[in-house]
Amino acid sequence: xxxxxxxxxxAFPTMLSEEMLEEAEQSKTLATARKTVGTPFVDTPRMxxxxxxxxxxxxxxxxxxxxxxxxNEVLAMIGPSGCGKSTFLRCLNRxxxxxxxxxxTGEVKLDGTDIYHPSVDVVPLRARVGMVFQKPNPxxxxxYDNIAYGPKIHGLTKNKDELDEIIETSLIRAGLxxxxxxRLQDPGTGLSGGQQQRLCIARTIAVSxxxxxxxxxxxxxxxxxxxxxxxxxxxxRTQFSIVIVTHSMQQAARVSQRTAYFHLGDLIEVGATEKVxxxxxxxxxxxxxxGRFG
Amino acid sequence: MFSYITPCVLLLSIAAYYLGTRRANSIAAxxxxxxxLHSLPTHYGVFTAICSAAPALIIxxxxxxxxxxxxxxxxxxxxxxxxxxxxxxxxxxVLNEVKNxxxxxxxxxxxxxxxxxxxxxxxxxxxxxxxxxxxxxxVACIVPGCIAYKKITKDLRARNIVETTGMAFLICCSGVAxxxxxxxxxxxxxxxxxxxxxxxxxxxxxxxxxxxQTAMRVDQxxxxxxxxxxxxxxxxxxxxxxxMMVAIPIGLLSAIYLSEYASPTFRTWAxxxxxxxxxxxxxxYGFFAALTVAPLIRDLGSATGFTVSSxxxxxxxxxxxxxxxxxxxxxxxxxxxxxxxxxxxGSFGLGxxxxxxxxxVVIPAALPGIVGSILLAVSRAIGETMIVVMAAxxxxxxxxxxxxxxxTVTVQxxxxxxxxxxxxxxxxxxxxxxxxxxxxxxxxxxxxxLRVVRKYREQYE
Ligand SMILES: Nc1ncnc2c1ncn2[C@@H]1O[C@H](COP(=O)(O)OP(=O)(O)OP(=O)(O)O)[C@@H](O)[C@H]1O
Ligand SMILES: [Mg+2]
Numbered sequence: 140x141x142x143x144x145x146x147x148x149x150a151f152p153t154m155l156s157e158e159m160l161e162e163a164e165q166s167k168t169l170a171t172a173r174k175t176v177g178t179p180f181v182d183t184p185r186m187x188x189x190x191x192x193x194x195x196x197x198x199x200x201x202x203x204x205x206x207x208x209x210x211n212e213v214l215a216m217i218g219p220s221g222c223g224k225s226t227f228l229r230c231l232n233r234x235x236x237x238x239x240x241x242x243x244t245g246e247v248k249l250d251g252t253d254i255y256h257p258s259v260d261v262v263p264l265r266a267r268v269g270m271v272f273q274k275p276n277p278x279x280x281x282x283y284d285n286i287a288y289g290p291k292i293h294g295l296t297k298n299k300d301e302l303d304e305i306i307e308t309s310l311i312r313a314g315l316x317x318x319x320x321x322r323l324q325d326p327g328t329g330l331s332g333g334q335q336q337r338l339c340i341a342r343t344i345a346v347s348x349x350x351x352x353x354x355x356x357x358x359x360x361x362x363x364x365x366x367x368x369x370x371x372x373x374x375x376r377t378q379f380s381i382v383i384v385t386h387s388m389q390q391a392a393r394v395s396q397r398t399a400y401f402h403l404g405d406l407i408e409v410g411a412t413e414k415v416x417x418x419x420x421x422x423x424x425x426x427x428x429x430g431r432f433g
Numbered sequence: 434m435f436s437y438i439t440p441c442v443l444l445l446s447i448a449a450y451y452l453g454t455r456r457a458n459s460i461a462a463x464x465x466x467x468x469x470l471h472s473l474p475t476h477y478g479v480f481t482a483i484c485s486a487a488p489a490l491i492i493x494x495x496x497x498x499x500x501x502x503x504x505x506x507x508x509x510x511x512x513x514x515x516x517x518x519x520x521x522x523x524x525x526x527v528l529n530e531v532k533n534x535x536x537x538x539x540x541x542x543x544x545x546x547x548x549x550x551x552x553x554x555x556x557x558x559x560x561x562x563x564x565x566x567x568x569x570x571x572v573a574c575i576v577p578g579c580i581a582y583k584k585i586t587k588d589l590r591a592r593n594i595v596e597t598t599g600m601a602f603l604i605c606c607s608g609v610a611x612x613x614x615x616x617x618x619x620x621x622x623x624x625x626x627x628x629x630x631x632x633x634x635x636x637x638x639x640x641x642x643x644x645x646q647t648a649m650r651v652d653q654x655x656x657x658x659x660x661x662x663x664x665x666x667x668x669x670x671x672x673x674x675x676x677m678m679v680a681i682p683i684g685l686l687s688a689i690y691l692s693e694y695a696s697p698t699f700r701t702w703a704x705x706x707x708x709x710x711x712x713x714x715x716x717x718y719g720f721f722a723a724l725t726v727a728p729l730i731r732d733l734g735s736a737t738g739f740t741v742s743s744x745x746x747x748x749x750x751x752x753x754x755x756x757x758x759x760x761x762x763x764x765x766x767x768x769x770x771x772x773x774x775x776x777x778x779g780s781f782g783l784g785x786x787x788x789x790x791x792x793x794v795v796i797p798a799a800l801p802g803i804v805g806s807i808l809l810a811v812s813r814a815i816g817e818t819m820i821v822v823m824a825a826x827x828x829x830x831x832x833x834x835x836x837x838x839x840x841t842v843t844v845q846x847x848x849x850x851x852x853x854x855x856x857x858x859x860x861x862x863x864x865x866x867x868x869x870x871x872x873x874x875x876x877x878x879x880x881x882x883l884r885v886v887r888k889y890r891e892q893y894e
Contacts, residue, residue: 237781266784276775279798288793289783346783
């Protein structure tokens with residue numbers, strides 16, 4: 140199907156400059172089959188996923204997905220609600236193990252080791268692959284204890300000063316320090332929704348994971364806090380890999396190097412962010428980013 | 434009279450409900466749709482039903498309450514003058530006689546003409562009165578019902594009236610519960626005060642000797658009795674502590690296993706089975722303790738060189754602990770299960786083990802409920818009587834040795850009150866004092882536990 144100027148004018152307004160739109164106009168026929176198009180694989184992968192399928196009971200939530208997560212990259216996952224982004228993300232640190240009805244098949248490797256291999260211990264895996272959940276879930280403890288929890292159970296600090304320092308830097312990096320520095324002993328559940336979200340981010344980075352999975356980390360944040368978290372993501376990328384689920388395409392465009400588009404349990408398209416947003420290869424991707432889906 | 438008034442009122446109010454609903458519906462239809470009505474048609478129906486049933490039931494209840502008194506007064510008036518001159522006590526006797534004959538009994542056999550006549554009056558009066566009241570109730574049912582029916586308009590705030598009435602009813606119910614409790618506490622308190630008039634409070638609370646044997650008759654030779662409550666409370670505490678040492682670890686750990694590790698199918702089977710323990714009558718536990726556990730402990734003791742009395746606090750405590758396991762395990766399992774999965778996910782996501790998650794996240798979040806279940810179990814342990822009577826004995830030894838025979842507050846209350854007693858001897862009144870002290874004690878325990886929970890509680894949304 141040809142892309143007309145008409146369609147393109149619907150496109151995502153802030154990120155796409157005029158030249159980009161023209162470039163998009165020149166595109167050829169778009170793919171329509173339910174097969175991943177683009178560049179799901181990279182040369183220096185941190186994590187590799189092959190033929191991942193996830194079932195909740197008899198219901199299939201994810202259908203044969205294969206994708207790599209490169210070192211020092213931010214991979215954004217976009218797609219309509221219920222398409223399986225969170226489910227896929229939870230496969231990467233085996234959080235789906237905690238859902239009784241959930242069954243995962245396929246292969247996920249972290250630095251070449253299959254994380255679903257029976258010999259792999261899931262506890263250190265989750266310390267290496269940290270996760271920020273879609274719904275903020277602070278522990279019903281004080282703000283201080285919320286962040287101290289991870290370092291304490293992993294024995295990361297030798298004394299209270301070191302712990303205090305970790306807590307302060309984590310909160311500063313998550314952009315929450317100024318708001319809570321005077322009430323670290325207050326319960327974390329007493330914070331606002333957006334503050335709780337940043338508390339959970341701070342809690343996750345306090346254990347210095349190597350891969351960080353973020354499930355809509357900015358869904359309840361104002362633009363300033365969002366900017367702070369995006370800065371944090373850029374900063375973390377210099378050492379680690381980050382996979383972020385977001386419903387904001389501006390955000391995906393701002394923070395990520397590669398973008399993956401999910402559609403009803405299928406991985407439709409993976410490619411360099413700029414390319415996915417300006418010159419998508421698949422009809423469904425194109426429909427979604429131009430706002431014609433759902 | 435009950436037999437036909439209650440169904441009558443019921444039928445009438447059902448009819449009122451039906452008519453009220455129908456009238457509301459027709460008003461709605463006439464004025465252009467359900468939206469025009471202030472409330473739903475069923476609200477109008479319930480409103481009419483309440484208006485017809487409530488006055489009738491109130492009259493009926495008042496009658497039941499005052500029937501006896503009114504008729505008695507009337508019958509007394511009709512008695513001959515010489516009988517009316519009798520003292521209040523004797524008059525009551527006469528009245529009882531009258532009632533006995535009126536109800537078809539034979540009285541004391543030698544009752545005089547006057548009493549026979551009074552019995553006839555009694556019968557006549559009560560028959561007349563019940564017919565009168567039945568009529569009144571029916572009228573009180575129909576008239577307000579009709580008025581309410583007429584009052585139904587589309588602007589009548591039937592919903593508000595119905596909901597206010599519902600709330601008033603709820604308040605009455607809780608009022609009954611509170612007043613009953615208050616009544617019990619007050620009556621115990623007054624009896625206890627009478628006891629403290631003969632035995633000083635300090636002797637009771639700090640006395641170390643409990644032997645409540647007083648002379649039954651003035652001329653009887655006997656000890657004056659010692660009412661020191663300390664040994665009795667020490668026994669209660671000792672047994673409760675032993676029971677909790679059994680019940681808390683076993684109950685809590687099995688709750689953790691059931692809610693965190695067990696498969697759902699196992700949980701649905703195991704939980705009811707565990708709860709059966711709570712349904713076994715305590716007297717069964719009692720002879721299990723007396724016939725099986727106590728001899729076992731005694732044999733073990735003699736084999737290892739301890740002297741164990743055949744009735745021991747240990748046997749009673751152990752069996753009591755087993756009895757209260759389900760209180761701890763079942764309730765704790767529920768509260769642990771209610772901790773949101775997202776809490777656990779948060780912990781797992783940081784690389785915590787299952788055990789760390791339970792220890793640092795789940796248990797603290799469930800703590801208030803767990804403490805609640807333990808408190809309930811403690812109350813059961815303190816209030817338990819049967820097992821102690823059978824397995825721990827009756828002798829009030831001031832001892833914290835679990836191998837000796839001890840006694841508890843509840844057991845002492847029972848032994849003080851069974852058998853022929855004078856109801857104003859200190860021996861009998863001591864039971865009330867013990868009850869009061871026990872009440873204060875458990876109340877304090879609850880207050881302290883609530884304080885502790887509030888301090889350490891971790892509240893999830
Ligand atoms: N615990 C579960 N049990 C059963 N089905 C589930 C469970 N979790 C998710 N699903 C199903 O799996 C599918 C994918 O859900 P998922 O949460 O991954 O969507 P999502 O892409 O993250 O959506 P959103 O953008 O709304 O967060 C949905 O159809 C959902 O109903
Ligand atoms: Mg999701």
